[in-house]
């Protein structure tokens with residue numbers, strides 16, 4: 001797979017150059033910014049989904065109408081806003097780019113058939129990924145036109161889905177699986193192709209809590225690249241979900257890296273679930289063992305009693321500056337609870353600090 005040429009050679013080269021020169025900054029949370037709009041059901045639906053289903057979807061021998069069974073609540077289906085409120089999504093990207101972000105993540109975290117099935121919209125996976133990538137692309141192109149010396153990159157996001165392939169959701173049936181590797185592979189392939197068609201510069205398998213899901217995504221990405229005869233750089237970011245420092249599927253940061261290293265990602269990192277402080281030892285581990293770039297985009301601290309996040313831009317930027325001074329980072333950004341103000345503070349905090357040097361590992365593990 002690594003022998004395939006780059007799909008966008010000048011973009012891939014610009015990214016590599018940026019990574020050699022400095023610590024690149026990824027944007028902050030999409031969800032936090034969407035929440036601030038206080039959207040209701042009707043906002044999520046827009047015209048096309050006004051009845052709670054897709055008016056444009058023709059199902060053979062089925063007449064859509066009241067009681068046809070297709071309608072679902074769409075409130076909280078953030079990814080649908082790429083179609084129903086596209087300007088809002090593009091403006092959120094623009095806000096992060098204005099704050100100084102070098103890379104923005106597409107609004108596609110749940111845009112796999114697997115996750116969209118919860119909203120009765122599994123058929124929209126390809127379209128939502130393509131639309132999400134186009135909105136981020138438009139925002140990046142506009143920002144790049146204004147500041148041509150700072151290239152801006154679209155990260156096409158592939159989320160973890162709502163299912164786990166290596167664990168049973170039912171403690172009484174340990175052998176049961178809610179999804180198979182192949183089902184995930186097919187869903188991720190479709191999503192990846194949408195992101196590529198929409199103009200993503202990079203693909204990121206993000207918020208990985210089950211490594212088998214991530215492997216299905218990486219396999220699907222390779223299939224998509226193979227079919228196209230060209231590839232994009234791939235980033236992988238896992239999530240440590242408990243105090244023992246393991247992912248949901250039970251791996252330490254170290255085990256996680258060695259499980260995905262074969263994919264030769266342009267970066268390996270950690271995001272979500274924890275704040276910068278709790279994430280630090282695990283980022284430190286990756287920075288010592290990974291012979292690729294290291295990323296971190298933590299939440300704005302641990303959730304408070306109301307499920308919100310309290311770390312101020314200054315708190316978070318101060319901690320991440322220390323990460324950078326300690327040589328842990330090549331890419332940094334924010335996850336849940338972070339805003340353009342957080343990203344602007346992080347941009348300032350890491351400005352002029354050298355990126356982590358990729359270690360030359362003596363063993364060929």
Ligand SMILES: [Zn+2]
Nearest residue numbers: 064065068070
């Ligand atoms: Zn119907």
Ligand SMILES: [Zn+2]
Nearest residue numbers: 272273335336
């Ligand atoms: Zn998060």
